[in-house]
Amino acid sequence: MTGALTDAGWRPGRDAGDAAMLAVLVMATVGAEPFPAAERALREFHGLTVLPVASGGQQVAAIGGVVDPREARHDVPHLNRLADSLGVRLFPFGRTDTDAPLAVDEHGRLLMLGPGGPWLLGETAHDGLTALAHGLAPARLRPPRHHHALPGQAHDLGAAVRAALVAIYVLHGTGVFSARAVHLRATTLRGVGIVAVDEEFPLRPGALEANAEPLVEAMTARIEGTGARPGSCALTLTVSAPPGTEGPSSTVTCDVTVGCGTEPPALMLSAAPSATSGPTAKALEACAAAFARWVATPV
Structure with missing residues (x-):
């Protein structure tokens, strides 16, 4: 289920290179701390504009988004506070069509800050973007x-x-x-x-x-x-x-x-x-x- 990503220009082994790392450095100047999982995810997906599938979504409404951490630069203080409560580091990843910031955690998982708090979109950035575009239901993060x-x-x-x-x-x-x-x-x-x-x-x-x-x-x-x-x-x-x-x-x-x-x-x-x-x-x-x-x- 990668149609939405390939349509956006993704392919296996894609590397946005300097453009991705420049975006990471810009975010570091506003208080976002880079880590390897975030850098890998951004090198692979930075610059993509993912569109929702035409069918409207399998479980919830399908939405698109743009992968560029600078789109979530104003959310850095909130992401840092959220990271403390989650017990895991976060780095801005982009923004959805519904104006919800996206973030990747230190384990490579893709999160969305939507209504009611943080939501887990996928165990990887690839899975999370695919779920978003195809309307697969996210999991709300609650303290066990x-x-x-x-x-x-x-x-x-x-x-x-x-x-x-x-x-x-x-x-x-x-x-x-x-x-x-x-x-x-x-x-x-x-x-x-x-x-x-x-x-x-x-x-x-x-x-x-x-x-x-x-x-x-x-x-x-x-x-x-x-x-x-x-x-x-x-x-x-x-x-x-x-x-x-x-x-x-x-x-x-x-x-x-x-x-x-x-x-x-x-x-x-x-x-x-x-x-x-x-x-x-x-x-x-x-x-x-x-x-x-x-x-x-x-x-």
Whole structure:
């Protein structure tokens, strides 16, 4: 399905060369940070004016657009703020016939800033432009969120630690990342609520389950060292990506909360909107399914 692109002058191996790189340099002067995926996409498609197919669109209205990052130069501040919220770098790519800016992310995906926020047009610039011209429905980028209520006592630090270790096991097994620590935030429940502990506890080498007792002991000692008790605090244990993790996986976090007022203990899996699609999204769905099975029949 490349008719709209070939009609616009695209062909395999096309290289807009200096014209594309000049446009990239111009955008760099107004605050857009170039990266390899954006440069490759612009070298291939810069200068094309893609027209919508005559049939009107397969799933949604077909629209065209022009590939020139300078067409989105006034949107750079908004794109930079959006990049921070998505957890992925963005670079202007062009503009649609409906005046919506286009951007390519650091993984080469094509996004459109349309009604209701950012939309993913395709996993590549080629796929995204084709989808736009042929009227294939885009995917709205929403932050993935999964919530699982945990059985057990409201202030059970041991149960929270076990849930966090399960999260580490599942995140590793589904290929999201291999965590090497658990972060504890303990907030006192009396008065205005003071953060008694905000600290990372590294895992010990060896079997994962062997960390349960040492972690509970270390966390209990740290909380009691502040004059508080685990049972008198709201506890959040966070498993997040280790340093060096890249891409959408780096935005994934898993929180285990206990003792939070009237809220029951819970395990929550979340990520930035950049993890809405692709391999990370599939891995997160696998994580959520594994958590649901474990919560239903905890070992």
